[in-house]
Each structure stands twice: as C-alpha cells, then as structure tokens.
C-alpha cells in the first residue's frame with residue numbers, strides 16, 4: 209500500500225471522482241442484493257400463497273431496480289474513466305518533467321527502452337487500476353460483507369456451514385498473491401529489457417546493417433524474447449496451479465449449501481424461498497472469490513508498475529539549484545571562466561581530470577587538445593555543469609557555478625557537440641531551438657555564418673524542409689553546420705565547440721572558422737579539436753594526456769617545445785613522425801607561407817584579443 213500512499217498526490221486532487229466511482233459501484237452492488245430478496249418473496253409469498261396479482265408489482269420493482277443499477281454502473285464508468293485518465297495525465301506530466309531535469313549522471317546509465325515502457329505500459333496499468341481496479345477491489349469486499357450479512361440474517365447455521373471452505377479459499381488467494389507479485393515484477397523487467405533491445409536495434413540499424421550483424425541481432429533478440437516467454441510461462445504456471453484450487457474450494461461451498469440447505473427445507477427449518485435466496489447470494493460471495501485472483505493480479509501488477517514509476521519520480525537529482533541560487537542577468541555576464549584545481553572522477557571510475565586549472569578571460573579562445581579519452585569533453589561537461597565539481601572549484605565571473613541558477617547559467621553557454629542531434633522537425637525549427645523569439649533574418653544570418661545557408665537553399669523546401677529523426681537525410685557535415693547555426697543563434701557568452709567541425713572538409717572548416725572569428729568576438733570560446741588548424745589561433749591551448757595538463761601556451765610557443773603538441777602538429781602538417789625542433793620550425797615556416805587570407809584574419813583577431821587582455 210506504500211506505493212499508493214506515495215502516488216496519493218496524483219490521485220487525491222481527483223478525490224471527488226475517486227469516491228464517486230466507489231460510491232456508484234457500491235450502490236450498484238447494493239441494488240443487486242434486491243434480486244435474492246425478490247426471489248424469496250416470489251417463492252414464499254406469491255407462488256406458495258398463490259397471490260399472483262402481486263406479479264406485475266414485482267415485475268415493476270425489477271424494472272426500477274435494473275434501471276437504477278444501470279444508471280449507477282454508467283456513473284461508475286464515467287467517474288472511473290475520468291479519474292484514471294486524469295491521474296495518468298498528471299503522472300505523465302510529472303514523469304516527463306522529471307526526465308527533463310534528471311542529471312547527465314542518470315542518463316549515463318538509463319536505457320531508453322526501459323524508460324519508454326515505464327512511460328507507457330506501467331502508466332497504463334496505473335490508469336486502469338486507479339480508474340476501475342481499486343473500486344472493483346473494494347466492491348469485492350462490499351459484496352462479501354453484504355452477501356454474508358444477508359445470508360446470516362436468513363439462517364446463520366446454513367451460512368456458517370457454507371462458509372467453511374472460505375478461510376481455505378482466502379489462504380490460497382493470499383499465497384497466490386505472494387507468488388504472483390515477484391513473478392510479475394520479473395515479467396515487467398524482462399519486457400523492458402526486450403523493449404530496449406528493439407529500440408537500440410532500430411536506432412542503430414545502420415551500424416547493424418553495415419556490419420551485416422542481422423543474424424547476431426536476431427539471436428540477441430531471440431534470447432530476450434525467450435526470457436520474456438519463460439517469465440510469462442512461469443507466471444501462468446503459478447496461475448494454473450492456484451486457480452483450480454480456488455475454484456474447487458469455491459464450488460465445495462455451493463455443494464454444501466445445496467446439501468445442507470435442501471435437508472433443512474425438507475426438515476422445514478427454512479423455507480424454499482430462503483434456500484433459493486441463499487443459493488442466489490452464494491454467487492455474491494463466490495463471484496468476488498473467483499475474481500479475487502484477477503483483482504489480486506491487477507493489484508500486484510499495478511504495485512510493480514507504481515514502484516517503477518516512483519523510482520523515476522524519486523530519482524535523486526545530482527545537479528540542481530541550491531536554495532539561494534543566484535539568477536544571472538544576461539547583460540551583466542562577462543564570461544570569465546576559472547577552473548581552480550579541479551579533479552573529477554565519473555562514478556566508480558578513476559579520475560578523468562586531475563588538478564585542472566584554467567583562467568579564461570572574457571572573450572578569450574581556449575583550445576583543448578589531447579588524444580581520445582584524455583579528458584577534453586569532461587572539461588566541457590564540467591563547464592556545462594553536467595556534473596558537480598566536488599574537488600576544486602569552477603567559477604563564472606568570480607562566482608562558484610554551483611551557487612548559480614542552473615537555467616540562467618546554462619543559458620550563457622551554447623555547445624556544438626561532437627555528435628549532432630537534430631529533432632525531427634523543420635531545419636528552421638532546429639536552428640531556432642535555443643531561442644524563443646527569433647526572426648527569419650536572424651536564422652538566415654546564423655546559417656550563413658555556419659555555411660549552412662547555401663545547402664539549405666538547395667533543398668526543395670529550404671528552411672521548411674523537415675529533417676528525419678536525428679537528422680536522417682542530411683550528411684554529417686550538413687548536420688554539424690545546422691548545429692553550429694543553432695549555437696550561434698543563441699548568442700551565448702560562452703561558446704563551446706566540441707570537435708564541432710570534425711565532419712566537414714578542411715576548406716569548409718576554414719570558412720566556418722572565419723565566421724566564428726566574427727561571432728567569437730566578446731565570447732569566451734572553448735574549442736576541442738583534433739586538428740591543429742582549428743586551434744592555432746587560440747589564446748591558450750591546453751594539451752591533455754590521461755586527464756592531466758601536459759602542455760599549455762600559444763601555438764608558436766608550443767611548437768618550440770618537445771611534446772604532444774609538436775608531435776601532433778608534425779603528423780598533421782609535415783606528414784611525418786616528429787624529429788627535431790629545427791625541422792618543426794621549417795615546417796612551421798612552410799605552413800606560415802601557405803596561410804590563407806582567412807588564417808591571417810584570424811591571426812590578427814587573436815593578436816587583438818591578446819592585446820586587449
């Protein structure tokens with residue numbers, strides 16, 4: 209019941225409907241009790257006493273009772289339907305809301321298929337139970353109480369005899385509940401594992417096909433399907449074992465009633481009408497007992513579903529606003545970012561970043577270079593406050609970012625991720641995603657700067673072209689350019705380019721960077737890149753290796769030093785393994801000579817920034 213107590217905030221606001229549904233069902237049940245009494249009256253007072261003139265009156269009473277019962281059943285359906293759907297609506301909103309604010313740490317481990325099954329199948333189970341199941345369960349109790357009460361009032365001895373098997377029935381039902389609940393939980397878990405497999409397969413269909421791994425996927429799915437089947441068979445095994453026992457026990461009480469009741473009628477201890485009334489009432493007791501299995505099953509399933517939904521709703525939010533969080537004013541933010549001896553480890557892992565220190569002045573450009581897994585993206589994740597910094601400090605304009613309001617803080621940052629995600633909507637909406645009020649001119653300007661405008665105009669419907677799920681139908685470079693336009697349009701104080709130009713050719717990268725030169729003015733920019741060409745104009749380049757800063761400085765200085773930067777440079781520009789500083793200088797000279805006009809412009813902009821600082 210704890211699950212339902214915790215779900216109370218979602219159904220309690222609809223308590224009028226909740227009680228309305230219960231009351232209407234109780235009324236319909238109570239009216240049902242009129243039949244056995246009518247039967248008794250018909251046999252004992254009308255047929256036995258030959259008062260046939262009472263038949264039309266009795267018939268009229270039946271019509272009135274049936275109609276009133278029908279009205280109450282209709283009202284029960286109406287209230288239950290509304291109640292279930294409203295509760296599901298509140299819960300769906302709460303779940304979606306929670307999912308929006310759950311931290312990156314949660315999503316690092318969450319499985320989409322599992323989340324989807326909680327949002328659909330589990331929510332549906334709750335909708336059904338709160339709307340109808342709960343009232344029906346209560347109704348079972350009412351039927352038992354009313355039915356037994358009436359039987360005892362007719363003849364307590366006969367009632368007592370008939371009830372002999374009922375404790376065994378109740379015992380079996382409780383045992384059944386104890387077995388079926390864990391079994392249902394396993395079924396649900398197995399279903400969500402299977403759903404995850406399907407969802408991952410659909411998302412990764414290109415990878416599957418390119419590796420010709422269809423048979424492997426089929427086998428993988430079959431194993432999960434097998435598991436789901438086994439769980440269901442096990443559950444139905446429990447059902448098959450207990451249900452007949454309950455049925456036999458229930459029918460034994462009918463036999464007892466007819467045997468003992470018949471004897472009593474012969475002995476004239478009770479009238480025939482009373483026996484017929486009891487025979488009719490026993491179904492009032494057996495009916496709910498038979499249905500007990502179904503109701504218990506429904507109840508336990510809903511409990512399991514409720515647990516899964518509550519698990520999301522109670523999920524700890526690792527990153528959230530402090531009580532007195534400071535709201536940032538867009539016009540006052542400078543963009544001064546400071547990492548102060550930050551050491552960070554992902555849960556249950558070795559640190560991904562050791563003693564990271566950086567002072568990025570407003571408007572400066574910081575380049576991050578390093579081999580894969582060296583911690584570059586981690587720096588950006590911490591900057592975005594995807595994870596909380598526990599060792600060391602991260603400040604924006606001198607304020608610890610943990611003291612800032614998350615929404616207003618993240619509003620200062622626009623990130624172009626390594627993997628571009630586009631929503632299945634128009635290109636226009638995708639570019640405008642980060643902003644509420646935006647004009648078409650602004651969208652076109654951002655797209656022009658990111659070199660996306662010309663290819664967008666070549667599409668049949670231009671900016672109104674609907675891109676498929678995750679941008680299907682566009683090339684990697686095209687998607688990246690749209691993502692860059694989206695970031696530029698946000699007009700952020702801090703711009704993060706996480707390998708943002710990796711999917712475009714060198715020429716386009718140069719062009720985009722020239723655009724950046726313009727938009728980077730006045731913004732603190734972090735560039736992660738594997739290509740030296742993307743970083744060389746940065747005010748400070750930080751070279752990371754296994755989470756530690758191994759080199760830092762400007763391009764020219766780093767070229768003079770032995771180390772990872774020069775090695776990377778030589779591999780990229782001289783197309784040969786690193787040899788000596790003299791050779792590096794020669795290669796640098798060669799590169800300088802071949803610098804394009806755009807490079808010269810960017811170089812000048814960097815110099816200007818340095819002088820300004």
Ligand SMILES: Nc1ncnc2c1ncn2[C@@H]1O[C@H](COP(=O)(O)OP(=O)(O)OP(=O)(O)O)[C@@H](O)[C@H]1O
Nearest residue numbers: 316554557560578579580581582583584585586587
């Ligand atoms: N969400 C995460 N959960 C756990 N560990 C992670 C997570 N993200 C990164 N790591 C680990 O942290 C280390 C640094 O990863 P990070 O993504 O910062 O490297 P990177 O330099 O950006 O690499 P790449 O150039 O390949 O993107 C790696 O060992 C990686 O396995």
